[in-house]
Amino acid sequence: MDIKDFYLKNIQETEYHYRFYETIKNINMRYNIFDGYKEVEDYAFEVFDDDEAITKFKGLCQPEENFSTNEKKCWFYLVSYYLYKKGYEITEFPRALARPPVDPTDFTYGEIRNKLISQGKDNDGTVTYKVRREFVSNFNFIQKENYLDIDDSIDKKFSEISNRQASFNNMSTDEKLSEISNLIEKMLKKNGKFINLDYKTICFDYISNDNVTKYRKRMHCFRHATDEALAERKSYSEEQKSFFIDYGLTIIKAIHNLTK
Secondary structure: OEHHHHHHHHOOOOOHHHHHHHHHHOOOEEEEOOOEEEEOOOOOOEOOOHHHHHHHHHHHOOOOOOOOOHHHHHHHHHHHHHHHHOOEEEOOEOOOOOOOOOOOHHHHHHHHHHHHHHOOOOEOOEOOHHHHHHHHHOOOEEEOOOOOOOOHHHHHHHHHHOOOOOOHHHOOHHHHHHHHHHHHHHHHEEOOEEOOOOOHHHHOOOOOHHHHHHHHHHHHHHOOOOHHHHHHHHHOOHHHHHHHHHHHHHHHHHHHHHHO
16 A cells, blocks of 8 residues: 555645645655656655554554654655545544644654653653663554444545535534535536446346435435435444444445445
8 A cells, every 4th residue: 555645636625634745745745946847756655555554553652762854744644634535533542643743742752751651650750761671562543333344435536525625424423424425416416417327247136226326315314405315314323323323324425336
């Protein structure tokens, strides 16, 4: 996984992490007055999977690390963004991935040191490297229960139709259902009419044009704010809404594969 590419494809101007955009975009570039920006470096930012990304983040937080180069800063920004977008939080620092500081040492030194002092693990204001290493190695990364792993290209479609350009996993439950319905309509409506697809080719008999139509009609209540629509929303349990989300995403994935 190229997490620099992941960042550039997914970042939105409204997101907190957009403040790192110029540094990340130009990490391999250098500017001179004669040629402008020119690629002179070949820094790569790759991790195999989520576990390796977590290991990398812990490594960046070790006391021996410093951030005197933009390459190291980019690693911190990119791993933080990747894990945040994948729905992770650090139990000891719940906001660290969502709002990493511009200067990484504000977290890797300042916040970590202050946390250990508050826990009485200092020696007259001094926190040893050994204590910091052990603390960082035991960071507890949890993935939020409402996180859903969806294709980046589909998530980008959700961001495009969202009024606030939100990523799917950053939406509320009702907002997810509204935008699922909106996206199905956007993907199927051509020249003012809904197209029919041959769902059998990948879904067998489990999804049909009739199924999709029924689903869209049931989701209308999440798109409107009339008294009747609000009452219908309230009639559904959280378990039923969770099913609607899973089923709606399955429909979207089928449409995406049949129309790309």
